[in-house]
Amino acid sequence: MVVSREMWIRGPVGAGAEARVTRAGCRTALVVVPTMTAGTRLLDIVPLLESDHRVQVVFTVPHTTDHWPGVEEFVRAQHGLLLPWEQAVQHTFDLVLAASHRHLEQLRGPILLVGHGAGTMKSHLYSRKAESPVLPATGLDRELLTYRGRILPSVLALATEEERTALGSLCPEVLPAAVVAGDICLDRMIDGDRFREHYRQVLGLNPRQRLVTISSTWSTDSIFGRVPSLCKAVLDALPSSRYSVAAVLHPNVWTVHGRRQVAAWLSDCAEAGLLLIPPDRGWQATMIASDWVIGDHGSTTAYAAAIGRPVTVATDPGDRLRPGSIADLVRRNSPLLESGPLPAQETEAIRCREHLRPVATAAISSRPGQAAAILRSEMYRLLGLPEPDCPPSVPMLPAPLPIEV
Known part of the structure; x- marks a missing residue:
């Protein structure tokens, strides 16, 4: 979609902005949302600065020939000010927040780049974009972090010391921009565990019910790709008097196939009581509320393991996982789903969780509980503003509101 200059919005940036604004002199921060996955991660970070009267936050969704459908609707639902992409790339911002490598070379202003899942390095050994495997893809490769010899991120927020070591081998010129910040999503989930009973009540669980959550990433080797039934x-296998079942599907499942189609595919399950969690709200709270997670190699399964939820792995991509990756560690330290009775397999997952949790936590973050402080400090440094005197805080994780099918 091409947006002409006549369609540019009269917002707080650009020519004539000084005659339109009510709050003058604000630093401008652009939040770049090419995918819903990137957007949900950035919504963990935006609250660290958006309440500051010295800062104006605006959003944009890249419009290219291969853009993801539904992303603009997702951003509009957050009620932030949305700049057309063609307008955003013409303006120089004081800070650019990104959780994807896409289109960074077109943006003007210092970029803070974070990962959009568990860990900055990919768990898949090869890029999904490649038609055939050639070289391993890590998320820290030179072609992603530089453009024509220019380093793209002013700050590259890494999750672990292992990632910094890998960066030194893969793209050492970016090391001066790297900061090990930990994982703000994991920190929020650990903090949100105190609201576990509230989330369970919102989901309609009674105190005696156990919540089993099926967690699927996207692609053909995911749970929903391989075992849609x-x-x-x-x-069918668990009595509803003792168990409730939820499903958390990666946003790309919904984006690629469409919300109506995914809901239709699972309509019989919803009629049988499945709690179908929307892709843009509530997956973190659902993991907190869970008693057992049946998952795959996706980030949501890894996060569940890191907050101490028993995990059973239902699908195995085999040698397509990068050895030593987060997904590989979860796979090697969790039981594999079998055809036998489920309660016994839940018991086995509970037995394994105390060993699994520290392994998953260490793989996801080297700075537990510190991500908000580190990220806020880096953002204000790039903005050229002193940090607020108060400690950083983020709002409570949104409660899960299952989709009505």
Whole structure:
């Protein structure tokens, strides 16, 4: 979609802005949302600065020939000021927040780049974009972090010391921009564990019910790709008086296939009681509320393991996982789903969780509990503003509101 200058919005940036604004002299921070996955991660970070009267936060969604559908609707639902992409790339911002490598070379202003899942390095050994495997893809490769010899991020926020070591081998010229910040999503989930009972009540669970959550990433080697009947099988196998079942699907499942189609595919499960969690709200709270997670190699399964939820792995991508990656560690330290009775497999997952949790936590973050402080400090440094005197805080994780099918 091409947006002409006549369609540019009369917002707080650009020519004539000084005659339009009510709050003058604000630093401008641009939040770049090419995918819903990137957007949900950035919404963990934006609250660290958006309440500051010295800062104006605006959003943009890249419009290219291969853009993801539904992303603009997702951003509009957050009620932030949305700049057309063609307008955003013409303006120089005081800070650019990104959780994806896409289109960074077109943006003007210091970029803070964070990962959009568990860990900055990919768990897949090869890029999904490649038609055939050639070289391993890590997320820290030179072609992602530089453009024509120019280093793209002013700050590259890494999750672990292992990632910094890997960066030194893969793209050492970016090391001066690297900061090990930990994982703000994990920190929020650990903090949100105190609201576990509230989230369970919102989901309609009674105190005696156990919540089993089926967690699927996207692509053909995911749970929903390989075993689409798993939700129904689990519902049929467990008595509803003692168990409730939820499903958390990666945003790209919804984006690629469409919300109506995904809901239709799972309509029989929803009629049988499945709690279908929307892609843009509530997956973190659902993991907190869970008693057992049946997952795959996706980030949501890893986060569940890191907050101490028992995990059973239902699909195995085999040698397509990078050895030593987060997904590989979860796979090697969790039981594999079998065809036998489910309660016994839940018991086995509970037995394994105390060993699994520290492994998953260490793989996701080297700075537990520190991500908000580190990221805020870096953002204000790039903005050229002194940090607020108060400690950083982020709002409570949104409660899960299952989709009505």
